[in-house]
Every structure is written in C-alpha cells, then in structure tokens.
Amino acid sequence: MTMIVIDQLKRAWAISKKDIRIYYLRGPVIIFGVLSPAFLFLAFMIGRDLPVDFLIAGLLGMTIFFTSTSVTPVIAPTETQTRNLERLAASPVSITTILLGDILASVLFGIGISLVPILLGIALGVTIIHPFILAVAIVLASFCFSAMGLIFSSTPTGMTSTVMMMSMMVKFPMVFISGVFIPVGELPQWGRTLALISPLTYITDLCRYSFQETNYYSVPVNISALIMFMVIFMITAVKLHEKSLPKRL
C-alpha cells in the first residue's frame, strides 16, 4: 500500500513538471494570477497613507490567493480542449493523482510569486517578525487556494475563459471581505461573519501577524482554518472532477 502511494506521488510530480512546462506562461495565468492582484493592489494603495507593513501583508495574502487560484483552472479546460485529458485518464494514475499533480504545480507557482511582495517589503524596510509562521502560512494557503482553483476547473468545459470568468466572480468579492484592504476587526458585523467563510481571511491574518503582530484570530485558529478549507476543497474537487471527467472526454 505504501509503495502504491509513493508510486502515485512520483507520478503526480511528473504531472506537475508537465504543468510547469506548459501552463506557467499561459496568458490567463499571467493576467489573472499576476497582473490582476498587482493592479487591484495599486488601485487600493495609491493616494492612501497606510503603513508599509500593513500594505505588504495584504498584498502578500492577495498575491498567494490570486496566483494559487490561477493555474489549476487553466489546466483542466485546456486539456479538455486539446484532448490530453483522455491520455491522462487512460494512464495508470488516479484522478486524485492527476489533481495532486496540478495542485503541486500551482502551489510552486503561488510560493514563487509570493516571494515578490516579500522581497519588495524587505526592500522597503519591512521586517518579518515570525518567518517560520509566514512560511507555514504561505505553503498552507497555496495548497488551499490551489485546491479551490480545482473546484472552478471541474466545470465540464473546454473554454478556459468560462472557468476564469466564474472564478473571478467568486474571487473578487472575497478580496473585500477578507481583511485585505480593511482589517477584519474594522469590518461591520455582517462583514466579520462573511470573513469567517473566506479562507483568504486566515492567510491575510497570518501575514499581518508575521509582519505586524496584529492578528484578529489566534495563529492556531488561522492554521486550523486553512487546513480545514484545504481538506474540504480537495475532497470536493476530487468528487466534482470524478463526476465531470466523462463529460469532458
């Protein structure tokens, strides 16, 4: 059993390497994963006198969110359209392995791009007070959001634009209720209630803790919430993809 798991993990890694080679530089990934959060952040920041560490923490949370949710929604519809999915489905890998491979590629992209706001922060004089917590938070959040992207990509379509449009409809409102621009504590009651159901809230809170030590929830609550969302998203994604796969062939 252990050998089978190790074997499937190796095959998932092969799928990740393929995804990295093919999808990282795709237009939708760059537009929705890199440019969108950058412009959204600039629109928020310009003309407002906010502390740099507050801004960098928010930017980091949003960057991980956008980058990690931008790779996985591109893969499934593209491979549906190019008929590569049938090739994968015929090979000795489970759906979970395929999805894990896609997630790993997305996680590495999320972690890689998240270094940009961190380095920018350091260049602007921001100190990382809790680097270990920040590292754990980035990795967990990348997994969590990559799995979330898989839920969007379970739509049985070969049109990447359809999946991206749907994902943006969910992602944009989430940014405004998750303490990215306004700390959760300053949101009205209904906002704070909505913030609870957004995984972005917890990574942003952990970023604030790592840079400013000003967190709304405790660190264990944030980490547990991210793990919980990750598991829920992953299980849901596997179920949805199992259902939608025959429709995409």
Add this chain to the structure above:
Amino acid sequence: MNAIEVNNLTKQFGDFTAVDHLDFEVENGEIFGFLGPNGAGKTTTARMLTGIIKPDSGQVKIKGIDIQRNPIKAKQIIGVVPELSNAYTDLSAWNNLQFMAQLYGIPKKEAKQRAEELLMMLDLYERKDHKVKTFSKGMKQKLILAMSLMNDPEILFLDEPTSGLDVRSARLIKDMLLELNKEGKTIFLTTHDMEEANQLCNRIAVINHGNIAAIDAPEKLKMRIGGLKWIEISFNMPVDFSDLHAMQGIVEVQKSGDKLRLYTDEPGRIVYQLVDYSRLNDLEIMTLNTMTPTLEDIFIKLTEEI
C-alpha cells in the same frame, strides 16, 4: 486466461443506452477489430475497456484483472491510442515520451532507451527535440503510437489509428501493428475502415446501437451471409435487363456505371449462361468478374438488421 473479458457491459447516458449488455472475449495474441457505424457505441466501449469511464453495470477483465476494482494495475499493462491526436503540442516528442514513461513508472535509463528505439522505428528520431505543434498529422499519430508503446504493453487499444493519414503513414502504422502482433501483443482495434479490419484482424465484432451484431473471423463473416455473390459484366452495347433476369439462378440485376451486377448464389453456372447469351445475341463481353461479398457488404447488412 483471455486478454480481455467483457461481461454484461452496459452504459447509459440519460435515457440513451450507448452500450447494451455486451459480452465478448479477446484471446491472447489476436488482433480484434471492433467495427460499427458512428454512434454505435464503439468509443464508449473502448473507453470502458481502458478504464477511462466507468460502466453502469458489467465487468471488464484485462488479463484477469478487474479494471474497475484495480484500475492502476490493469492500466499498467495496456497501451491506448485514442481517436484524436492528443500528444502535448507544447512539449517536444522526446518530452512527451518521457512524460509517459514517468506516468507508467518506467526507470529513467529504460525510458531513454525505449524512447530512442521507438522514435527510430517510427522515423521520428531526427525531430525528437521539436515541439509537437510543428508536426504533421501523420507524425503526431506516429508519436501517439510511440507514447502508447512506452510501457511495452501486453494489450494495445487503438481507436481509428489511421484515420485521416496519408497512404504511406497509414501503411507504416498497419505494418507496425502486424509486427507488434507478431511479437505477441494483443491488439484491440476500433475502426471504420473495412479494408484495414480485413487486412489486420483475426476476428471482428460488428456493433450497432450498443449491441453486438456478429463476432467472427472476417472470411467466416463473409461466408455467413448468403446471396451476396455477384458477377460484374459489361457488353459492347446495351442489353435488355429482362433477358438477364430470365436466366436461372439470378436473384437481382443492378446497373453499376457502364457495368451490370448480377446477384446469384451460383456464379459459375451463370458465367456459362452469359457466354451463351453473348454468342446468341452477337454481343462482345468487355469485362467479366465474379465477386464475393466484401466486409463492407457484411457490415452494411449487419448494421441494417439490428
């Protein structure tokens, strides 16, 4: 143990029954043709046999392994060439083959050696580092065949492998299939091409509306359907159909271009009568051929019957 065993296989899409309680076996080392018109259930069946989609009921065993219960183990010993080209066009031929090797858990050294052999065999070695998007349809199809052979499968499933290919590429793939079969591989071939099935297959199953109409060797299938032999004849001038109809043993007369087709169960006897008829009427026989039914005739007859 058979290479493939199919029991009571059924698949429905809503109210439509795509595959209806199929039962058949494919013996080890045979080339098994799976023929049927569009929408007959060929691809759905092939996808269930290869574990790509799950049946609603029934069982598929690959070398005794239940593909539903143990999909990884069963898929490990098969190779699949799906209907449409589906190599990764943004990767090179070499990287596509190495990716397949990794999916099948083939050690690096072995994968390198196998990829080189296959690319040489399929005349693609010179283009191994080129992206697949620069390949012609024939080259892509050859690469897909190479990808399906990376794991040295015991059973090879091919869905329309020569569809849309030029004569030379199609011939190369057919020759390679015969060669692979000679080496002991079992081949499950889904095709529309009757001539291809006739040339390659030891046995053929004809499927229509999700049911199997017949399974047998091509020649046996042809013999099974009576009344389909005919004589094709042309004279130097037009003749009266009713004279030919009046001959004993002729079932039907049809015009086919400048020739006449005379359907009969006794072609030998009819030839004598035709020679006599031409002498009596001062006619010259321009062409005379006795014809047996083709696989296409059998296919049309079988798919009309269900």
